[in-house]
Each structure stands twice: as structure tokens, then as C-alpha cells.
Amino acid sequence: MKMIFNKMDKKNQTKVSQIWEHELTRSGGRITPPRQVILNVIASSQRPLTPQEVYEASREQLPHIGLVTVYRTIEKLEALGLVNRVHHSDQCQTVFRSTPSHQHLLICTECGQSVYFDGLEIENEFQKTGETLGYTVTGHWLQLSGMCQDCQKGNIQ
Amino acid sequence: MKMIFNKMDKKNQTKVSQIWEHELTRSGGRITPPRQVILNVIASSQRPLTPQEVYEASREQLPHIGLVTVYRTIEKLEALGLVNRVHHSDQCQTVFRSTPSHQHLLICTECGQSVYFDGLEIENEFQKTGETLGYTVTGHWLQLSGMCQDCQKGNIQ
DNA sequence: GTGCTTGCAAATTCTTTGCAACTTT
DNA sequence: AAAGTTGCAAAGAATTTGCAAGCAC
Numbered sequence: 001m002k003m004i005f006n007k008m009d010k011k012n013q014t015k016v017s018q019i020w021e022h023e024l025t026r027s028g029g030r031i032t033p034p035r036q037v038i039l040n041v042i043a044s045s046q047r048p049l050t051p052q053e054v055y056e057a058s059r060e061q062l063p064h065i066g067l068v069t070v071y072r073t074i075e076k077l078e079a080l081g082l083v084n085r086v087h088h089s090d091q092c093q094t095v096f097r098s099t100p101s102h103q104h105l106l107i108c109t110e111c112g113q114s115v116y117f118d119g120l121e122i123e124n125e126f127q128k129t130g131e132t133l134g135y136t137v138t139g140h141w142l143q144l145s146g147m148c149q150d151c152q153k154g155n156i157q
Numbered sequence: 158m159k160m161i162f163n164k165m166d167k168k169n170q171t172k173v174s175q176i177w178e179h180e181l182t183r184s185g186g187r188i189t190p191p192r193q194v195i196l197n198v199i200a201s202s203q204r205p206l207t208p209q210e211v212y213e214a215s216r217e218q219l220p221h222i223g224l225v226t227v228y229r230t231i232e233k234l235e236a237l238g239l240v241n242r243v244h245h246s247d248q249c250q251t252v253f254r255s256t257p258s259h260q261h262l263l264i265c266t267e268c269g270q271s272v273y274f275d276g277l278e279i280e281n282e283f284q285k286t287g288e289t290l291g292y293t294v295t296g297h298w299l300q301l302s303g304m305c306q307d308c309q310k311g312n313i314q
Numbered sequence: 315g316t317g318c319t320t321g322c323a324a325a326t327t328c329t330t331t332g333c334a335a336c337t338t339t
Numbered sequence: 340a341a342a343g344t345t346g347c348a349a350a351g352a353a354t355t356t357g358c359a360a361g362c363a364c
Contacts, residue, residue: 030338030343051329066346071329088298092249093328106292115290122282129274130303135263137303146287146294187318187363208354223321228354250353 016043016097020082027080037061038073047112048086048094048105086114086143106144110151117144173200173254180237194218195230204269205243205251243271243300263301267308274301 020039021031041057042049049057055070074095077083084098086105096105096114102123103116123140130137177196178188198214199206206214212227231252234240241255243262253262253271259280260273280297287294 025339028343032337032344034345064346068330068347069345072344087244087249092244106287106290106294108292109295115292117286117290119282119286122279125276125279125282126301129276130263130301133263133272133274134306135265135272135301135303136309137263137301138266139302141298141300141302143298144283144287144292144294145296145298146292149291152293182364185318189319189362191320221321225322225355226320229319 020077020080023080023082024076029076034058034062034065034069035073037065038070039077042074042077042083042095043097045096047107047114048091048096050091050094054095088143088145104142104144106146108148108151109145110147113148113150177234177237177239180239181233184237186233191215191219191222191226192230194222195227196234199231199234199240199252200254202253204271205248205253205264207248207251211252245302261299261301263303265305265308266302267304270305270307 017036017039020043021036024031024035037058038054041054051067051070051074054074055065055067058065058070074083078085078095082098083095085092086094086096086107088094088107099116101118104119105114106117107114119142122142126137126140174193174196177200178193181188181192194215195211197218198211208224208227208231211231212222212224215222215227231240235242235252239255240252242249243251243253243264245251245264256273258275261276262271263274264271276299279299283294283297
């Protein structure tokens with residue numbers, strides 16, 4: 001199994017924000033201060049965020065920003081496939097940057113820090129499972145949870 | 158990989174309802190007509206249901222039942238571990254009977270018909286994945302989606 | 315009888331929509 | 340200038356809470 005540890009660093013944050021701005025422009029959208037702030041908040045986050053959390057983090061940089069703008073920007077980013085909705089059992093509406101290739105999330109239960117990983121072998125198993133049950137498997141949804149290295153060491157995030 | 162095709166039949170529905178009633182009693186709860194109806198609706202469903210759907214199906218048997226009672230009964234069943242919340246990308250609050258052993262759901266995208274399956278080998282892969290990423294994997298969440306045999310044949314559910 | 319349960323109404327929370335003013339290109 | 344975007348306020352949807360009456364044990 002191939003693994004890709006794609007934790008986001010400062011350099012990549014900027015890059016992701018730039019790509020997102022480019023995609024927005026390309027689809028006829030416009031780059032405004034509120035959007036730049038929201039894009040940056042989501043792109044630089046190590047964990048999935050709720051609309052409320054995006055809103056609160058954005059207000060630190062742009063106090064008069066509106067929650068509605070956050071919702072509409074997320075909607076646009078999702079339509080462009082740049083962010084994904086992430087579901088937990090209690091939290092269903094968090095957003096996290098998506099990956100170009102087909103990967104899955106591993107989320108830290110303590111601090112929420114998340115990484116993507118590749119799971120081609122696992123996906124082959126899914127097909128076999130479906131055949132046994134008489135289903136044609138067309139999609140899957142996999143998320144792992146656990147504790148990241150920082151939290152194992154007892155660090156505060 | 159061991160597979161368990163545990164589609165629910167009439168005989169099992171009754172049995173599940175009875176077990177649920179017993180668990181309710183054991184935990185100090187009471188068996189009332191509204192609860193019996195709700196339990197039966199959920200136990201006999203081949204697919205995850207929203208609170209609204211449980212409500213509507215229950216009203217056919219007990220017209221004056223309240224949506225609030227459905228919410229509270231689901232809450233109780235979930236607390237007892239008898240039903241699970243099932244999430245899709247758009248639908249986050251559906252309920253489906255849980256399994257005693259550790260299994261995963263395969264949901265038909267057409268009709269919602271769902272079956273549980275066993276995936277021990279897959280779970281071993283999850284552990285390996287976690288190690289590679291520096292995480293201690295403590296939980297996972299896996300759902301497959303596809304098309305069931307009936308829908309492949311073009312039957313109407 | 316005691317204590318859990320019900321259903322109504324109201325409150326709360328989350329998300330979406332209408333709209334006039336304002337920016338971006 | 341044209342078209343997209345913003346933030347406010349209001350609407351809408353989903354879920355939870357308070358409470359008096361009712362029911363199970």
C-alpha cells in the first residue's frame with residue numbers, strides 16, 4: 001500500500017490558496033478580501049472545520065465578515081471540488097481541503113489533525129466484498145480515527 | 158474475508174423487536190404503544206431511515222403519534238447501542254439497526270437497501286496504515302455504496 | 315402511587331434566501 | 340458598465356426543551 005503523508009506546511013498553504021483563487025477566477029468568480037481570508041483559513045487548517053469555526057477564524061482577520069459569506073464560499077469551493085464535507089458521528093458539516101487523487105482521511109480524535117492516505121489495496125477488497133453480497137460497488141466512504149504523534153506525546157495543540 | 162449476509166426477514170424482525178423491548182425494560186424504560194410501533198418500523202426496515210420517515214411510517218399504525226416521541230425513542234435506542242446513525246454525503250441523521258459484532262454497511266444507492274458485512278482483513282490494513290502515518294488507529298468508519306441485486310434487475314422497490 | 319412517557323407548543327440551532335448596496339474585472 | 344459578491348434581516352428546516360396530562364409497572 002502506498003502512503004502519502006500530506007500534512008500541510010506554510011509553503012503549501014500559500015500554494016493551495018493560490019490554486020483555489022485561480023480556479024475561482026477561471027470559473028467566472030471573483031477574488032475579494034472576504035474570500036481570500038476564508039480560503040486561507042480552510043487551506044491552512046490541519047483539521048476539518050465547521051462553518052462556525054471558519055467564520056470565527058475569519059473574523060479575526062476581517063471582523064465585519066458575515067457567516068453567510070462563509071456558507072456561500074464553502075458552497076462554491078465544494079462545487080469546484082476543492083474542499084470536501086467530512087462527517088463524523090456527531091459532526092456532519094465540516095470542510096477540509098480535498099485531494100486530487102482518490103484518498104482517505106485519518107483524523108486525530110484529540111486535536112482533529114488530519115492526513116490523507118492512499119488505499120488502493122483496500123479498494124480492491126471492497127470490490128470483492130460487493131461481489132459476494134450481490135452488489136455492484138460503485139463508491140465507498142472510509143475514514144480512520146486515532147491519535148496523532150503530537151497527542152500521543154501529550155502535547156497541547 | 159468472512160461475509161455475513163444478514164438481510165432482515167420477517168422472523169428476525171420480530172426477534173429484534175423483542176430483544177429491543179427487553180433491553181429497554183432492563184434499563185428501566187417502559188414499553189408503550191408508540192415505542193412498540195417505532196421499534197418495529199426501525200427493526201423491519203431494510204434501509205436506514207430518517208426521523209421523518211420513521212415518523213411517517215409509524216403514523217400509519219398510530220396516527221396521533223408525535224415526531225418528538227420518535228426523536229426521543231431513537232435517542233434511547235442509540236444510547237443502548239441498538240441502533241446506529243448512518244451518514245451519507247447529503248443525509249446525516251438516518252438510523253439503522255446495529256449489529257452485535259463489528260461490521261460495516263453496504264448501502265444501495267437506488268433503493269437504500271442495506272446489508273452488513275464483516276471486514277477483519279480490511280481492519281488489519283487500517284492498523285498498518287496508521288503505523289505508517291504515525292497515528293495510533295483506534296476507530297474507523299467504513300461504508301460501501303453500490304447497487305443491490307433487485308435494482309440491477311431494474312425492479313421497483 | 316411512583317416515575318417514566320407522551321404530545322403539544324415554544325425555543326433553539328443551523329442553514330438558506332431576498333435584496334439593496336457595493337466590488338471586481 | 341456588467342456581473343458577481345457582500346452583509347443584513349428574515350425565512351425555513353431540523354432538532355431540542357418545558358410542561359401538564361397520561362400511562363406502565
